[in-house]
Amino acid sequence: MLFAYSRKVFSGRKIQQMAEENIPMKWLIGDPDVVPSYRTINRFRTDPQTTKLIALMYLQFRQSLIDNNLLSDEAIFIDGTKILADANKYSFVWRRSTEKFESKLDQKTRNLFKDLIQNKVNLAVESEMDPTDLQTLEAEVDALDTEIDELDQQIKTEKVIPGGSPRKQRRRKLKHLRHLVRDEYLPRKQKYRQYHEWFGDRNSFSKTDHDATFMRMKEDPMQNGQLKPGYNLQIATQSQFVLYYQVNQRPTDQRTLIPFLKAMNFAQTPVNYIVADAGYGSEPNYQFVKEKLGKIPLIPYTMYLKEQSKKYRSDLSKVMNWEYHAEEDYYVDNHHIRFSYHGMSHRTDKNGFTRDFKVYRADDYDDPERYYWSTTRMGNQRRININPHWESQKAYVREQLSSPEGKAIFAKRKLEDEPAFGNLKANLRFRRLSVRGLRQVNNELGIILMAANMNKLAKMMANLSHIFGWIEKLSHIFQKKWKMRLNLFVGGTYVPASFFNLVTLANTG
Template sequence: MYQNYNNNQLCLSIPLEINIPSNHVAVAISHFVDSIPDKLIYEKAMTSGRPAYNPAMLLKVILFAYTRQNFSGRKIEAMAQENIPTKWLIGDPDTVPSYRTINRFRSSDQMKRLVEAMFLSFRQLLKAQGLIDDSALFIDGTKLLADANKYTFVWRKASERFEGQLDKKVARLYQELVQNKVDLAMSDEAPKTDSKTLEKASEQLTNEIERLDQVIATEPIIPGGSPNKRLRRKFKHDRHLIDSDYLPRKSKYESNNAIFGDRNSFSKTDPDATFMRMKEDAMQNGQLKPGYNLQIATQNQFALYYDINQRPADQRTLIPFLRSMDFQTTPIKYIVADAGYGSEQNYNYIENQLTAQALIPYGMFEKEQTRSYRRDASKIMNWDYDPIKDHYTDEHGIKFHFIREGHRKDKSGFVRNLRTYRALDYDDPEGYYYAHTPGGNLRQININPNWEHHKQQMRERLKDNDETKAIYALRKIEDEPFFGNLKANLKYLRTSVRGIEKVTTEAGIAIMAANLLKLTLKVNVIFRKSIVKKIIVVFRFNISLKTTIILFCVAYVPATT
């Protein structure tokens, strides 16, 4: 026997309301968005034209779509037509926002402000529920594919090489024009090869050609050809070369340099995207692809802060990321990250500016813990140091005395203070051999006291202190599970918009969707555990089966919304 089935339209029942389970993630999204203050959601609406969709409704629909792995505007529109929880969030079965409306709202400045408001409200919610505290903040990064083609790269080195070749050609052209007595209106002895100077040169050639036209029109026929006509032909060729080749190429290189900034590459499809190695490498060939570096700060596997960066490496992304955080409202005692963030500049900022403690190993931390490294007498870390006389002694007994202080500036502009120690000059052959380099100069070593101080602090916190060791051990179960949930479960591997500002907004939507999905699952787990406790109490006191069912239903069904 089968259940009655008939899809005849006359037999379909007409539902008067749309209901979903009260523990559904759509309910959590609705409650969360409704908890955001109205002044942060609603802007001054237009008084004329068609009434706009409610921004709270559009925000709920987009958040729910991202929890269901739908990032396309057309797919979100299809969900609004067919999906029951989406219709419940909209509140009207007949209202279906178009994909154009969804895409415009997702990329708007209003959505950017809404994302900031969502993260602020979410942090306050977690803090009120006791799910986060001021103990530690765990920071890590991953790569996101940009909405750009793979083979649209522009490389800085190639652009600089071709621009240099072009500048040589332009310089030779300027020299020929000067020899032909063309006034380029340049005050400098070395003429510039920028686009503005090329435009002026083209204008001067046009003036010279017009002058020669007048001269040629009045001159008689010259046997063997007119020198003015040959000169005019040369000027026309040079002007055509500037207008059709040199000037467009120079303008392109100048535009590329403005886009590069301090990057080494960008994509023609999305100029804000940088080519970097992705963790999702299907061909296993390390191919560079256009993408963004997503940085998150988590606690209890919830992303509290995030940032989109154009740098492939993590080290120089930490300080800008920390500057974007609100440590006045949510103070933090420890900043925890992996060795990719370990640098003197980052340690200085955390210790001095944030007055927090860094739990970030430096690059050589793990290697220094090995037995072979600790027994290697050639390493400066294992040399003897006399703080009174301020000298080092290596494994051969060669003493290195302080001679001067110096500074070194890296590409980012950070200045390191170095102390230089030089070996003493020994008379005996063995001492002379070990005190000099193969070139015959006395050996020297550079010591950065501030860097050595931070390294010693990291060794004490990550190796000797049990409390900080336990906190650092949590890093592996904080950031990586969130990235796994974001990429493997929500399938958010590639952005749907272009431009760093729009990508930042969309990444915030995806991260908040993952947060709300995680929060819903956590609440449901806690709720199921409470139900099990109630059932244990029922069986312990031998309550009847009917009473058990009633208690179970009362415990399971939350208050109606």
């Protein structure tokens, strides 16, 4: 499977064909007469046991790199990219639209509940039950079925009534109400309930792959910001080897860092620095890296580069360029308006993280000019909110990024994780998944990333053996059979058997 993925073959049927025709593939299988079916290959990729096998594979791979001094304890580099899901790009379902249509449906069910009460239908439900609840709708269908059956029996025995039978008129009305509840309201309510289960904490999903979220992709040929179903892949690299990976359903990187770091084994790969781009810079992320992990974050915040510009530092309208008097705790802006400490405020975001702000209020002035600059257009006193914890974190990050060691390590970021993604999408041409579902996607991405690792390790060994003549040293690093397996990853094409020294392969194996 790894060899097939390293040769840009991702389809189950094409992997089966490769196993039938390709000599190195037959050698890796071990028996030239055994060819796995494409069904077996696809079941393997989606099996829950494969997840455990992939986790063990990465554990052993990391340990092999550590044992051979191919990793350092300096830093680990984190980045993310979006991978297209195996889903129709027009199969979107939006949370906001679902909630809007569901609220309209709830209003219709309330009106229908009132109609049933007016028609004296015995609903056999408690009066405090919500008319929009799914159980209430099911009870309404049962009550209408019972009422209509009773009317059918009565109509069979009644005589012809001039002007029409009242029972038939009532039955016609109840049948219409039953049709609304059973064939329209109840199925839609069940559908919306299922949608909310699939949404989770997301705002969209795909009908083709319920775990896929609609995101903006970098590949946008129409240049219209079209949303497409996909997954957010996070990787952690060292020496361009992918050591850890995680598949997320959130489109932004900021909220993925803490779950990703929690999944890492820092006992096996101890590092001093966590390096990432500005998309990961936030107060909870800095707090987790420093306080929970005890690491140094080399993660710039969103405004870091802009704050370094001369234009920004000379802009006196920015609060960070105002005069601050720590003894009396007040600010003075560019119009000489004093902002004195007024109190504290607290904000809790939707993720449950609470931020504490110090509120500074402009002093009152009788002078018309100062009064103008100290008030808003509505005539209220101007206020500014300062988050001391966030400001101290930003100062700490600026200090680390401006230090010689921090600069040198952060400069390596573009040489670490970016080439890994470039190799994945450009060289291996893996831009779209072949499986559906979060667990299955996790398995496939684990396989393709390990295939990229094997390619890099094989080329590294080939370069060492050719340039430095370290064949004997490499034979001690890896077992002979393991080395032969890696040699197969170096070749870039499928070659006929006559180009291979099969006798040498057999003797080496």
